Amino acid sequence: MKKQMIISVMSKDRPGIIASITGAIYRLGGDVADLNQTVLCGYLTMILSASFDPEVTKEDLLAAISHIKTECKFEVSIKELAVVSADFESRPPEETYILTVQGPNKAGIVHGITQFCYEHNINILDLATTLKNDQYTMALQLDLRKCSVNLETLQKELDDYSRHSDLTVMIQHNDIFQVTHEVSLH
């Protein structure tokens, strides 16, 4: 029975980081399943999941990664999963919505919105923000399956939030964005 590990790495960005990390995994007989990476202000962060033979330990993997020659030391954290998770749904759940937030930049926008989500038991699946000409834009992909209120009430509360925060907050179903941005129909 294979074991699955979740590995997160942060480092100053340079060419070859992913090749080095996945090389270390490959030499331990690991099989990379999923990987996400992003670069912000010259720093790379990645998260990946890989499966290994049962005798490979967290420590073996840490040692292998720490032997990689690199200018800036990798900050690594590894989590071993007790049970190998089944394949995740590739399609987001039916109740997936996109929330957009726009307004003049100020401290606390991300916290305010994410706190609102937390208070309504809304899970954030994806989040991207941009700052341009002092205008702050957030786009969040949300899972409303366990939301504590219905869509209508949520809409009203977001309207109130909009009014009180000087931000334009809008919510729309994920399918709309899928059909307008992607060529294939699901």
Next chain:
Amino acid sequence: MLRSDQILATVEMIQKENLDVRTVTMGINLLDCRGGNIDETCVKIRDKISNYAGNFVATCNAISKKYGIPVVNKRIAVTPIAFVGAGFHREDFIRLAITLDQAATAVGVDILGGFSAQVEKGMTKTDREFIASIPDALAATTKVCASINIATTQKGINMDALAMMGRTVKDLAEMTADQGGFGAAKFVVFCNQPGDNPFMAGAIHGLEEADAVLNVGVSGPGVIARALERLIHNHPQPGSLQLDELAEEIKQTTFRVTRCGELIGRAVSKALGIEFGVVDLSLAPTPTVGDSVGEIFKILGVDAIGAPGSTAILAMLNDAVKKGGIFASKTVGGLSGAFIPVMEDAMLAEAVGNGSLCLEKLEAMTCVCSVGLDMVAIPGSVDADTISAIIADEMAIGVINGKTTAARLIPVPGKEPGEHVNFGGLFGASPIMPIRNVGMSSRFIAWGGRMPAPVHSFKN
């Protein structure tokens, strides 16, 4: 991965640019509702409509709420009633219209189409009784729309039926004189009428269709106008933007608009368990400011709607809309093009008022777009034969070019050019369009018979 620029463009389109689904229209076959007499037939029709469309409006509203896109109209189209009522008389057809009106009201739809006949080659006794019933039937009902197909590319024009159309239009307007002749706004004469068009007044459930089907009409002239304005604004240098790029913008915007329509239509279809038919890609304006097809002419470079260049612009617009929409949807049908209904489009109406758009130019424009001379308010004094002759010209355009054309003319009783008529709501308002050469076509209309079908080769 979330791309906030794309996401914001879609949010703008829906929240700020009047994107809506103009109509979800349920087509219902009524051929199996024919009973032994009129009473029995009325009961069967009422039952069948209530059976299929009982949850229709509530379902549309729920799906509209889920996706945050308004479905402006919920409509029903039925089998052309002259087929359903074969052998019935004028009075029976009026009762059928009242039954349809009651059934439409009971299920809560906005409007019902299909009080119709197809007489492009010849008329039966029933067809004549049916046509005679139209003015009374529409005056006695509020939600029923009527249409007659009097011409096709395959069969030519039925000139006997054509001669009756001018009189029918006049009677409709005169019987509703207290409402500015509004009855005529619920009646349209067609050439090559499609059986799956979800737009009114010409929606029918064609004989070729399944028992019930859902067709969707998308909208979006406002969305197209704003997209073009944005593109032009982002290219301020002279020469940095050419017409093909503007056509491409229309195409891509239509793609996104159509996708939204298809999403809603298929969701309603799945929820009701009724087959999804087609998306009709027509750009349908509303009298709301910023939701005008006329505005697009000005954005694309003519300072007055109707000025030379207007026909070319409309040809490009119509084609770009089709190109974007056909790729976006699995099944496209209906009319699919740009509408230029004068009363329903504030900028077109204004162009009539200031004299830049005349009937002849409007007719030329209908050669390159769907649908035809639509919602044109004309003086109430124009005689029936002249109206028939205007319709004949429009039919000929459809016959020769192998396309759908239609005429919905409203001879507003007691009004002359310079005066206004206002129907309110989606039907809009307009100054009265002057008509030249009134009373000069009676000898032509009097011939009757048929205008033969055209040759289908040597197309020049």
